[in-house]
Amino acid sequence: QEQLVESGGGLVQAGGSLRLSCAYSGRTFSTYTMGWFRQAPGKEREFVAAVIWSGERTYYADFVKGRFTISRDKPENTVYLRMNSLKPEDTAVYYCAADPLLRSSTWTAQTVRYWGQGTQVTVSS
Numbered sequence: 001q002e003q004l005v006e007s008g009g010g011l012v013q014a015g016g017s018l019r020l021s022c023a024y025s026g027r028t029f030s031t032y033t034m035g036w037f038r039q040a041p042g043k044e045r046e047f048v049a050a051v052i053w054s055g056e057r058t059y060y061a062d063f064v065k066g067r068f069t070i071s072r073d074k075p076e077n078t079v080y081l082r083m084n085s086l087k088p089e090d091t092a093v094y095y096c097a098a099d100p101l102l103r104s105s106t107w108t109a110q111t112v113r114y115w116g117q118g119t120q121v122t123v124s125s
Contacts, residue, residue, distance in 0.1 A: 001026045002024075002026040002027045002098075003026050004023075004096045004114055004115065004116035005022065006021065006022050006095070006096045007020070007021050008020040009119030009121045010121070011122045012086055012121075014087055014124065017082070018086065019080055019081070019082050020036065020080065020094055020096075020119060020121075021078055022078065022079040022080075022081075023078050024077050024098065027098075029114075032113075033052050033053060033098070033099050034079040035049055035097045035103065035107060036079075036081045036095065036097065037097055037109055038093065038094045038121075047108065048064055048081070049061065049064065049069075049081060050070065050103050050107055051070045051072050052103075055072045055074065059103075059104045064083075067083065067084050067086075068082065068083050068084070081094070083121070087123060088125045090121060091121060092120075092121060093118040093120050094121050095118045096116035097114065097115055097116070098113060099112055099113045100113060
């Protein structure tokens with residue numbers, strides 16, 4: 001059974017850092033594009049970052065470039081999102097996502113095949 005399980009969310013002060021993890025199992029996710037989306041209250045779910053199946057190419061939304069880093073550990077079946085220099089506007093539920101197609105920074109929530117349950121990130125000012 002396909003499963004994506006996020007962890008690592010929490011409360012942090014502005015300027016701080018967090019690392020989110022997404023452990024995947026049940027499918028050949030090793031050949032999937034993996035990524036992160038986020039959804040703030042009252043807003044649509046939006047793309048944050050993605051990494052292709054090989055881990056050799058990554059994509060980011062403009063608002064996180066230079067602050068967030070996505071990576072994948074294929075032997076551990078885990079995808080990470082390292083978030084530095086966090087801002088209050090980064091507060092949202094962060095969702096792990098997976099799709100069998102090659103995706104980039106134009107990846108939309110409507111085309112995600114598999115979702116995790118989400119993890120809350122709250123950045124205080």
